Amino acid sequence: MSVSILQTLSAHLGAAFAAIGLPADYGRVTPSDKTAPFQCNGALAAAKLAKQAPRDIAAQVIAHLKDNTDIAAADIAGPGFINLEPSADLLAKRVRALAGDERVGARVSEVLEKIVIDFGGPNVAKPMHVGHLRSSVIGDSLQRLLRFRGHDVVSDIHLGDWGLQMGHLITELAEEQPDLPYFDAGFADGYPAHSPVTIDDLARLYPVASAKAKDDPARMARSREATSELQAGRAGYRALLDHFIQVSIAALKKDFSALGVHFDLWKGEAAVDPLIPDMIEQFKKDGHTEESDGALIIRVAEDSDKKDLPPLILISRAGAALYATTDLATIKDRRDSLHPDTILYVVDFGQSSHFEQVYRAAGKTGLFPRDKLEHIKFGTVNGKDGKRFRTRAGGVMRLSDLLAQAREAATKRLDEAGLAQDMDAEERAEIARKIGLAAIKFADLQNVRTTNYIFDLERFTAFEGKTGPYLLYAAVRIKSLLRKAEAAGVEPGTIIPAHKSEQRLVLALDSFNRALAASEDKRMPHILCEHVYTLAQAFSKFYADCPVLAAGVPDNVKSSRLALAALTLKQLEIGLDLLGIETPERM
Numbered sequence: 001m002s003v004s005i006l007q008t009l010s011a012h013l014g015a016a017f018a019a020i021g022l023p024a025d026y027g028r029v030t031p032s033d034k035t036a037p038f039q040c041n042g043a044l045a046a047a048k049l050a051k052q053a054p055r056d057i058a059a060q061v062i063a064h065l066k067d068n069t070d071i072a073a074a075d076i077a078g079p080g081f082i083n084l085e086p087s088a089d090l091l092a093k094r095v096r097a098l099a100g101d102e103r104v105g106a107r108v109s110e111v112l113e114k115i116v117i118d119f120g121g122p123n124v125a126k127p128m129h130v131g132h133l134r135s136s137v138i139g140d141s142l143q144r145l146l147r148f149r150g151h152d153v154v155s156d157i158h159l160g161d162w163g164l165q166m167g168h169l170i171t172e173l174a175e176e177q178p179d180l181p182y183f184d185a186g187f188a189d190g191y192p193a194h195s196p197v198t199i200d201d202l203a204r205l206y207p208v209a210s211a212k213a214k215d216d217p218a219r220m221a222r223s224r225e226a227t228s229e230l231q232a233g234r235a236g237y238r239a240l241l242d243h244f245i246q247v248s249i250a251a252l253k254k255d256f257s258a259l260g261v262h263f264d265l266w267k268g269e270a271a272v273d274p275l276i277p278d279m280i281e282q283f284k285k286d287g288h289t290e291e292s293d294g295a296l297i298i299r300v301a302e303d304s305d306k307k308d309l310p311p312l313i314l315i316s317r318a319g320a321a322l323y324a325t326t327d328l329a330t331i332k333d334r335r336d337s338l339h340p341d342t343i344l345y346v347v348d349f350g351q352s353s354h355f356e357q358v359y360r361a362a363g364k365t366g367l368f369p370r371d372k373l374e375h376i377k378f379g380t381v382n383g384k385d386g387k388r389f390r391t392r393a394g395g396v397m398r399l400s401d402l403l404a405q406a407r408e409a410a411t412k413r414l415d416e417a418g419l420a421q422d423m424d425a426e427e428r429a430e431i432a433r434k435i436g437l438a439a440i441k442f443a444d445l446q447n448v449r450t451t452n453y454i455f456d457l458e459r460f461t462a463f464e465g466k467t468g469p470y471l472l473y474a475a476v477r478i479k480s481l482l483r484k485a486e487a488a489g490v491e492p493g494t495i496i497p498a499h500k501s502e503q504r505l506v507l508a509l510d511s512f513n514r515a516l517a518a519s520e521d522k523r524m525p526h527i528l529c530e531h532v533y534t535l536a537q538a539f540s541k542f543y544a545d546c547p548v549l550a551a552g553v554p555d556n557v558k559s560s561r562l563a564l565a566a567l568t569l570k571q572l573e574i575g576l577d578l579l580g581i582e583t584p585e586r587m
């Protein structure tokens with residue numbers, strides 16, 4: 001596997017530093033967006049050790065690079081930077097290696113891990129909100145990226161299926177259909193296999209119950225009571241819970257598959273309930289717990305804390321296991337059944353304290369190493385009014401409605417741009433679906449995930465600018481070029497990067513692995529977004545400057561450019577796929 005241009009240059013610079021008696025580390029080369037594509041700042045860093053002026057060191061290093069055929073130019077700039085221009089020969093070697101590589105330059109990670117990634121996290125019966133959408137889009141991109149980097153990844157949706165909302169559902173259903181056997185404490189004959197409710201029933205029952213409970217303490221008390229009885233194992237309620245979960249999972253699977261997001265595991269909070277008693281027993285035995293105000297807690301505050309971190313509540317005063325309790329039991333479950341090295345949680349910023357408590361408790365009790373539990377935080381999605389995004393009707397979002405809106409906006413854009421006009425309705429709809437999804441996903445992923453952003457379908461679906469549709473269009477343009485070439489009998493051949501724009505495109509292609517590694521390192525998909533966008537732009541420039549199939553272009557140049565285009569497409573499609581974005585064949 002050939003190494004990147006950056007690594008090749010680093011090796012040469014390192015050797016040059018060594019040749020003048022300085023550590024080779026100073027030869028580290030970095031990409032640059034100034035006059036030359038690369039630079040080395042080692043001469044400045046070495047000045048103290050060498051007791052020489054940086055510019056003098058740089059001059060000596062450069063003297064050692066004179067006859068190097070990989071370097072076209074090495075110049076001193078400013079106080080002692082070395083600007084580097086790779087030679088056409090090095091560019092050619094590298095791009096040919098990339099063209100022969102299945103993974104177009106992407107390597108696997110140096111340290112391979114077993115990673116559990118917890119994302120999505122919708123709640124049974126409660127509608128999904130944009131926080132769940134962001135978690136799904138970011139989490140899916142990370143699971144794809146980490147797998148591509150060679151890790152053994154298991155994704156888990158971690159359904160919210162164990163809280164008060166279950167008590168609400170049970171009690172509301174009991175009011176509607178009191179004769180169901182689930183409510184008869186003496187019933188012993190085995191409960192029906194068929195669910196007494198549909199997903200629409202659940203969507204209807206929950207808001208009714210929660211609204212009633214808000215105004216009526218007695219109604220709230222009934223929901224709480226039912227929740228406790230459920231947690232204590234009342235058989236009829238457990239049977240109902242199983243129905244609620246199954247019905248919800250079936251509906252969610254449809255939603256998530258429309259989003260193109262896949263989970264390996266569909267576990268939830270309820271699944272780990274049986275592990276809680278032993279876990280708590282152990283915590284008690286090891287002296288990690290305390291009674292406080294009738295609740296059982298674990299203290300997690302540390303001396304160095306700048307903000308007060310309240311203790312984690314294992315068992316509430318009312319005797320209930322809480323969100324943190326099921327999260328700890330879930331860590332135990334994952335540890336014992338999956339043996340992960342690292343667990344990632346893709347959840348919004350708002351839950352930072354919760355995860356800090358859970359992670360500290362896990363570390364303190366020896367459940368799991370604190371530093372191998374990572375909260376992958378993200379910001380909120382706002383409407384144009386600056387407030388948290390809601391749907392047109394003002395309510396919480398339904399994923400299916402959101403995707404329908406995106407499809408509609410994409411269709412409008414296709415019409416405006418005069419695209420996909422000669423296709424049948426079915427193909428057009430499929431293209432609009434892909435554009436809509438690309439718009440939503442890319443608009444989310446391209447932000448540094450910790451920042452907030454404004455939801456604006458109009459902007460997301462534009463074919464110009466840093467958008468998903470722009471990238472799809474770039475890919476489709478290359479596909480169309482490849483089809484034309486095939487029809488004209490032009491075959492891809494050896495790549496000769498001669499034109500400046502060809503060379504810039506090669507440099508963009510060369511940086512793929514760097515972008516992937518940095519994305520993995522920081523768990524930040526926007527770095528990969530940046531790469532695919534830069535690649536698409538470099539291709540655009542190349543395509544404008546370097547005709548491929550035009551009359552008068554020599555055959556070997558046609559074949560070279562065609563191969564370069566095909567290579568770009570391959571990397572672009574892999575990059576987009578890692579962002580969870582599918583490319584249409586044409587538009």
Ligand code: ARG
Nearest residue numbers: 118121122123158159160347
């Ligand atoms: N269901 C939770 C919510 O809606 C998100 C779950 C996140 N994952 C976790 N292990 N706590 O807020």
